[in-house]
Amino acid sequence: MTRFIVRRLVAMIGVLFAVSVIVFVVFMVLPKQNPAQTLAGKNATPGLVKNIEEEWGFDDSLPVQYATMMKKVFTGELTSYKPRLPVDDRIIEGIPATLSLAVGAAVIWLFFGLLLGYLSAIRAGGWLDRILTGVSIAGISIPVFLLAPVLLYFLSYKLEIFPNAQYVPFSEDPYEWARHLILPWFTLALLSIGFYSRVLRSNMLDVMNEDYVRTARAKGLSERKVMTRHVLRNSLIPVITLFGLDFGATIAGTAIITEAIFSIDGVGYYAAEAVKKFELPPIMGVALYGAFFVVLLNALVDIAYAYLDPRVRLGESASE
Amino acid sequence: MSPAPLLSVSDLRVGFATEEGVVQAVDGISFDLRPGEVVAIVGESGSGKSVTAQTIIGLTRANNARIEGSVKLEGEDLLSASDSDLRRLRGDRIGMIFQDPMTSFNPVYRIGDQIVEAIRAHRETSKSEGKRRVVELFEAVGIPNAERRVDDYPHEFSGGMRQRAMIAMALALEPEVLIADEPTTALDVTIQAQILGLLEQLNRERNLATILITHDLGVVAEVADRVLVMYAGKVVEEGTLDEIFYDPQHPYTWGLLGSLTRIDRPRPHRLPQIAGSPPSLLDLPDGCPFRPRCPHEFSKCPQYPGLEARLPEAADHRDRCWLTPEEKKAKRLVEGQIGLEPPPEVRQA
Numbered sequence A: 001m002t003r004f005i006v007r008r009l010v011a012m013i014g015v016l017f018a019v020s021v022i023v024f025v026v027f028m029v030l031p032k033q034n035p036a037q038t039l040a041g042k043n044a045t046p047g048l049v050k051n052i053e054e055e056w057g058f059d060d061s062l063p064v065q066y067a068t069m070m071k072k073v074f075t076g077e078l079t080s081y082k083p084r085l086p087v088d089d090r091i092i093e094g095i096p097a098t099l100s101l102a103v104g105a106a107v108i109w110l111f112f113g114l115l116l117g118y119l120s121a122i123r124a125g126g127w128l129d130r131i132l133t134g135v136s137i138a139g140i141s142i143p144v145f146l147l148a149p150v151l152l153y154f155l156s157y158k159l160e161i162f163p164n165a166q167y168v169p170f171s172e173d174p175y176e177w178a179r180h181l182i183l184p185w186f187t188l189a190l191l192s193i194g195f196y197s198r199v200l201r202s203n204m205l206d207v208m209n210e211d212y213v214r215t216a217r218a219k220g221l222s223e224r225k226v227m228t229r230h231v232l233r234n235s236l237i238p239v240i241t242l243f244g245l246d247f248g249a250t251i252a253g254t255a256i257i258t259e260a261i262f263s264i265d266g267v268g269y270y271a272a273e274a275v276k277k278f279e280l281p282p283i284m285g286v287a288l289y290g291a292f293f294v295v296l297l298n299a300l301v302d303i304a305y306a307y308l309d310p311r312v313r314l315g316e317s318a319s320e
Numbered sequence B: 001m002s003p004a005p006l007l008s009v010s011d012l013r014v015g016f017a018t019e020e021g022v023v024q025a026v027d028g029i030s031f032d033l034r035p036g037e038v039v040a041i042v043g044e045s046g047s048g049k050s051v052t053a054q055t056i057i058g059l060t061r062a063n064n065a066r067i068e069g070s071v072k073l074e075g076e077d078l079l080s081a082s083d084s085d086l087r088r089l090r091g092d093r094i095g096m097i098f099q100d101p102m103t104s105f106n107p108v109y110r111i112g113d114q115i116v117e118a119i120r121a122h123r124e125t126s127k128s129e130g131k132r133r134v135v136e137l138f139e140a141v142g143i144p145n146a147e148r149r150v151d152d153y154p155h156e157f158s159g160g161m162r163q164r165a166m167i168a169m170a171l172a173l174e175p176e177v178l179i180a181d182e183p184t185t186a187l188d189v190t191i192q193a194q195i196l197g198l199l200e201q202l203n204r205e206r207n208l209a210t211i212l213i214t215h216d217l218g219v220v221a222e223v224a225d226r227v228l229v230m231y232a233g234k235v236v237e238e239g240t241l242d243e244i245f246y247d248p249q250h251p252y253t254w255g256l257l258g259s260l261t262r263i264d265r266p267r268p269h270r271l272p273q274i275a276g277s278p279p280s281l282l283d284l285p286d287g288c289p290f291r292p293r294c295p296h297e298f299s300k301c302p303q304y305p306g307l308e309a310r311l312p313e314a315a316d317h318r319d320r321c322w323l324t325p326e327e328k329k330a331k332r333l334v335e336g337q338i339g340l341e342p343p344p345e346v347r348q349a
């Protein structure tokens, strides 16, 4: 198992390297425009462009240029130019808000998604199942950019149940932190609640037909044990994979819309602002940051998968 | 007199409501099972063997299932028992073994743990106590290195070993009744013989009452006391092992016997098989359902005879065929010397 984890982490570093090369090629090599011009942004003075050209060494060979870029990323010297602000710092400042949003939403979507999926599955065909199916499909069909303004309008402006914006750090006031995040959490979680409950339900219905579930019943286990220890346990394996991918995607991307709508000052908000102002350095920085989380979560998923499914784990050790 | 039956199934009928209509998977099966006895249920695919077995322990209960008749375990009716009463019985007083050992264990748990789980569903034991018991059981069913193998996962066991583990699990709580649903079908021939040998030995040593389900009469020849031959949900012939092998009365039984491989005869080019395939339960012909495939069909067949003893000397040898015993004997001769001599396995016994 340890070897498996180590190998997986080494592979992760390889993937991150590849991603950084792609970012470099896409932003610095492919565009026909002078990259310094792009980095400087719209209406930049010729002096600034000249400075950037020197700073980034655009006269050097491509590998050296790549090394310069990565050095900037790792030493915190990557900056936006109008005004000149360090990108890494800004991303790091934004991470608590973004993680609060993403983790909270993930907890909510996992909890409700799995709960509703489980109830639907054990009552398959009954009225509860039908109601939950309707609810899930509604959740899946409502787009975030529609739901968020509607929730904001009614729950914040009209009824004033929830505050409408801003992020309050957890360390400052946990209660306000949660109160400010509830709307964004549910906005972000709603689609996944519907989707996860559907996926879990269908996995469970498949697993219920497995021979080993019949064996579990024939042993005289209670129906609840059959459902949790055998049906649910085995149905969760594919859900975990899905979750890792979705959670990575949420941190790296989906949160952008939600942060922008709810004015949560996180990484996604920063990215949205940068796109609006055509600022390249923050976009590069956020792309690398997003890639890091997606790849990290993929590695964690694989490790969790190996833990949950002995066939994967032992197949690995047997072949070594 | 024979002892009172432990398990008594009478006129069991199981139907499933489906979109195309009611599938009458089991249509009036009756038999008694005494301690130490092996009753075999034989028939082609879809004849209702598994449904019979699973209904006994309540595994076919469902909204769309209609279950009638009675199943009594020492006088207690299982069909009307509550779900929780039945659950307490399963695994404890009635153990069950399934056809495919590859898929009958949960792949994500250790085999030993799955057996401990069965023990702990019925007895207050610690996990370590349970594990010790599993090691004993593994030794009893002939799994080598029992101590180490209890911690293996199902995919680390071979098919034969898994079926032994399955048997160990079924026996973990020393049940009185063992139901084995095609326990050897998924295994190689040599492993099949070992598993059958094991079942026979356990049956003898523990005085287990066993229901053995199979589509292979060769398996039956090894271990059964009584044989029920099923076709399309009904019993078409039943009798002792000797009666079924030496004096089979129903043309369907002849067909099953004819497709047996015999080691004392030269292997035919092609194994004789029963022509055609089992009928759809949704579209059964009038009268005898075997009629369309039967080479001996005649004018009486559109009526289905009851399951009756038709031989004066054997009161418990019953069948559902209109032919007279003399006609049967003559036709059997022509069809391939079936039932004229005991099969070698039986002769040895």
Ligand SMILES: Nc1ncnc2c1ncn2[C@@H]1O[C@H](COP(=O)(O)OP(=O)(O)OP(=O)(O)O)[C@@H](O)[C@H]1O
Pocket (backbone or CB within 6 Å): B016, B018, B023, B024, B025, B043, B044, B045, B046, B047, B048, B049, B050, B051, B052, B215, B281
């Ligand atoms: N839950 C169910 N709903 C509808 N039909 C069913 C159900 N369970 C079994 N059947 C039908 O009942 C018939 C008998 O099935 P059963 O599994 O008892 O056959 P079998 O004799 O065990 O055959 P095999 O050798 O293939 O195991 C089949 O036609 C099957 O399709």
Ligand SMILES: [Mg+2]
Pocket (backbone or CB within 6 Å): B049, B050, B051, B181, B182
């Ligand atoms: Mg079957």
